[in-house]
Amino acid sequence: MCRCLFALLLTLVSVHALADTFRFTAIPDENEDKLVARFDRVADYLSQQTGLDVEYVPVKSYPAAVSAFRNDQVQLAWFGGLTGVQARELVPDSEALAQGREDAGFRSYFIANTSTAIAADQQRLPAALEGHSFTFGARTSTSGRLMPEYYLRQRFEQSPGELFSRVGFSGDHTRTIALVESGAYDIGAVNYKVWQDEVQQHGVDTDKVHVIWKSPRYPDYQWTIRGDVDQHFGQGTKAAVRQALLDMSDPELLASFPRAGFIPVSNDDYAPIRRVGHQLELLR
Template structure:
């Protein structure tokens, strides 16, 4: 009778241990600013790197929208996220004590490109947002994208004195930066707004012809993408875990991993770095 009891106890211990190990898996996601298949391929490698560096299982989980990434963070379905400026603010506001850990070196002074199909005749590289965009069809990226909607709309209002619906003949939302470029290239929309790293990466990979889609204006710089971790991470994974994650992100140096973003390197970030995004988000009614 004793042996069966011992066997049952041993089995229970194994199951509890497996359950505990599962509970300690760090799950992260990223805003879907590009094709999902590409993101899965790229971020699975990032998950492997983080797992080896942190000594805990790490899993990447794709999401369908910017809002879904924030919701997953709020509901503890993910504990770490690669967010845009606005979605990062939304995520941190949803979970008390959450912190921006790191940003790309480029994210200190990010810019959006206003791009146009060459058939519009709009000239490239203008000093100011050209008034001739008025009356054209225009697409943003995702509705809560910092570089694909928030800051472009802010500068449309600032430079042209009117909201997008008053400036353009038709306004759309592509959902991600890659689609914005593709829609402008095809002529489905005449003008669009896209983050500069996505566009430059597509040009470098010859996925878009700059003779067909030209940059007509660059916005002034603003803070953008960031890694954000939940405020209860240390309670879940152990004291000092938040600092370990920050160190792992800042220490990420393999070109193949950095190309997943794409960024040259990561640097430490704080919540206060995104105060300008909070101000603009509140001004445009996208934040309470």
């Protein structure tokens, strides 16, 4: 009788531990409607695969995604390279779980309004960039700010403020494309996957804006989880979430990222991003 009661109590404790909602967020790197549609489906998938009650929590900015993770408002996040490093430095024992197959060798595209007459150069950033107006994406975007600024400083040995007539921050990649296409800015730096997706979906007029340079490869997006999830949601939670991400195979769900699939990754894989972040004083 005592053993049965003890087993029942253990079961109740386990159920209670797993009854809380497991929440995740993502950096707002694209149009909000697209993000909600994508990540609501991801929440459903994770719920089915792990047995957790999973909820997607949208945020308005890259720093807000990091803050939500730091404050335990979310336990998992789809971060860019830089925001992932920021979050893991703020939350002890947090861990990068998985990245898209493409994220091990990510890149930025520099795009220009065709009215600038800047010709594409696949060897190096065109010298004709100088003196034009330029927009980054979000201030802490890896592909829309960190690595583009790094390559600009390498090539021209000047800060963006010295190099361009005007410098802006669009907030997300789709907005960058729209601003350059409209002529509000002459040049911009974007996530290459967003550019390719917009072109495939006929969301950009390539008669008005085109790619003028493709950056070298670097590590970028990843799923990062807090180190205390097993304590709060039950032993094996981290492993179950990791496996669910690695097992994601629904073509429609993967296409919404867009990624071909997810592969294992570790915190150490983002050492190059950490180094550049400190170099540009975007990490403290």
